[in-house]
Structures are given as C-alpha cells and as structure tokens.
Amino acid sequence: MIEVQGLTKRYGAVQAVDDLTFSVKPGVVTGFLGPNGAGKSTTMRMILGLDKPSSGTALIDGSAYRDLPNPARKVGALLDAKGVHPNRSARSTLLWQAQAAGIPSSRVDEVLALVGLTDVAGKRVGGFSLGMGQRLGIAAALLGDPEYLILDEPVNGLDPAGIRWVRGLLQSLAAEGRTVLVSSHLLAEMAQTAENLIIIGRGRLVADTSVAEFIRSNSAVTVVARAVDTQALEAALAGLAYRRVVDADGREALEIPDRSTDEIGALAHATGVQLAELSERRASLEEAYMNSTQGHAQYVSEGVSNA
Known part of the structure; x- marks a missing residue:
C-alpha cells in the first residue's frame, strides 16, 4: 500500500x-x-x-x-x-x-x-x-x-x-x-x-x-421515459418538472430530473400509461469532475464556457 x-x-x-x-x-x-x-x-x-x-x-x-x-x-x-x-x-x-x-x-x-x-x-x-x-x-x-x-x-x-x-x-x-x-x-x-x-x-x-x-455524489440523476402516448405520460407527470427531447431515432421522450425509475414507473403504472422506455442517466466522469473541482483550478481561462 x-x-x-x-x-x-x-x-x-x-x-x-x-x-x-x-x-x-x-x-x-x-x-x-x-x-x-x-x-x-x-x-x-x-x-x-x-x-x-x-x-x-x-x-x-x-x-x-x-x-x-x-x-x-x-x-x-x-x-x-x-x-x-x-x-x-x-x-x-x-x-x-x-x-x-x-x-x-x-x-x-x-x-x-x-x-x-x-x-x-x-x-x-x-x-x-x-x-x-x-x-x-x-x-x-x-x-x-x-x-x-x-x-x-x-x-x-x-x-x-x-x-x-x-x-x-x-x-x-x-x-x-x-x-x-x-x-x-x-x-x-x-x-x-x-x-x-x-x-x-x-x-x-x-x-x-x-x-x-x-x-x-457529484451528479444528478435524470430519468428518461418514452411512452406509447406521450400526452398521457405528460398528464401522469402533472406537477413534476420535465422536458421533451427527441432521441437519435427521432422518437419523442421526456426527461425528468432528480427522480428515480422506481418513482416514474410506479406513477405510469398507477395511471395506466404504457411505457416503451424507462431508464436513468447519470453524468459522465468528466461532468462530475468539473462539478467537484470548481474553485480548485489554478489556471482558469476567462470568457470560456466549460459546458
């Protein structure tokens, strides 16, 4: 050691x-x-x-x-x-x-x-x-x-x-x-x-x-949910923050931040919404690293976004 x-x-x-x-x-x-x-x-x-x-x-x-x-x-x-x-x-x-x-x-x-x-x-x-x-x-x-x-x-x-x-x-x-x-x-x-x-x-x-x-520890969880009926899924998520996205195949899905697949799956089941996809997405190591080292860098370029 x-x-x-x-x-x-x-x-x-x-x-x-x-x-x-x-x-x-x-x-x-x-x-x-x-x-x-x-x-x-x-x-x-x-x-x-x-x-x-x-x-x-x-x-x-x-x-x-x-x-x-x-x-x-x-x-x-x-x-x-x-x-x-x-x-x-x-x-x-x-x-x-x-x-x-x-x-x-x-x-x-x-x-x-x-x-x-x-x-x-x-x-x-x-x-x-x-x-x-x-x-x-x-x-x-x-x-x-x-x-x-x-x-x-x-x-x-x-x-x-x-x-x-x-x-x-x-x-x-x-x-x-x-x-x-x-x-x-x-x-x-x-x-x-x-x-x-x-x-x-x-x-x-x-x-x-x-x-x-x-x-x-250094990144939030985002749930990706895709339903047969997107409007029905939106109605089931009433009161929750989400945003519409389109995947690489042109399919519409919803991204729900700071929630788990268990929560969204249970909500869809309770409201009778048929899901075609339900997954969690976490940040990459690079994103987590950037979050954790903010303020620790000695050399920082001005006017350049890290996004």
Missing part, C-alpha cells in the same frame, strides 16, 4: 501540496486526477523520493522510497518519458537500467516485446514518436516486475489502440494484486480504466472514493 500522510511541499511562497493524506490500495487501478497545477506531479515525485516534503510522509509498503532495499524491483515509475538519452537505442536504454538494478538482460527483451517495441529495439530513441517514447517509458517502469506502479500520464501521445492496450495492461497488473497509481487528463479513459479515484485541487484533497460513488 502507498500511504501519504499530511504531505506538504512549499517552494518559497508557493504551496504546491497542502496537508495531503490518502492511501493507494493494491488490487485496483487508482486514478490520480486534478487540474493543471494541482500538485499531482509534485506528489508523485515526493512518493518516489525525488522531492523532499516540507512536512509529512509518503510511504511505500511502510517505508520511504530511499529506504527500500532494491527499489527498482519494488517500484516501477514513469514520470517523464522524454528523460532518456536520444542517441541510445531502445534496448541499450533499458539494458543499462537493468544492469544497474541487477536485473537479468533477458528481462529487457521481455518488456520490449510486452510494449510492442521489439522491431525498433535497435533504433535511437531520439527518432521515436511521442507514442513510442511512452511505450519505452512503460517498459522501463515494468523492468523490475514491480509490485508498485506509479505512472504520470502514461497514455499521452498514444493512438486509440495504444490507449486500449495500456488500459488492459494496468487492469491486468492490478488484478494480480499490484498497487497501481496513474494520473491522466483523459477523463473518459480514466472512467474505463480506474476503479478508485484520488482527486486533488490546489494541493488539497478533493475526493478519495470509487469512480461509481464519485459520479453518484
């Missing part, structure tokens, strides 16, 4: 992280979200011992990163895929890391195959595309077959097939009982990848919960 307790980081007058406390449990993918400047990267750097906290602690399996006996075999991290020597080949980039950590060279070829870079293993990484560089960074993170994975924007620059591959990889690693913490700005993708969420804003904790509970 990753345990962050009272973590604080100041850079002069700037409070980058402010008394942050959360834990990352094994067996699930945990998404790490927040607006630009929220303190996500700084927090990850402190967990990995790259930045020293002003106060508080960040522990991995009960120890600070610097105290782990062989951190490369315990923790795999990707913070900056561009932080490699451009004139080295992909294989030599991983080989020196493996040798430094006492990892067999055969593992280099294994992770190159895993991330789909076997055919370009001998090419200089300076000529790699952004997506290929990300795959190499993920390979480096997996080199020690680690129990913990900490990844900052791992799908940046990947095409849809690559994003889907990363999603499956992270979920399969978590299913093996590993601890996976991953940040991303692609909220639709995070909704499909993560089970738990940690959301911060201006260095402070905004939410620490499951994806389902977060959406449920």
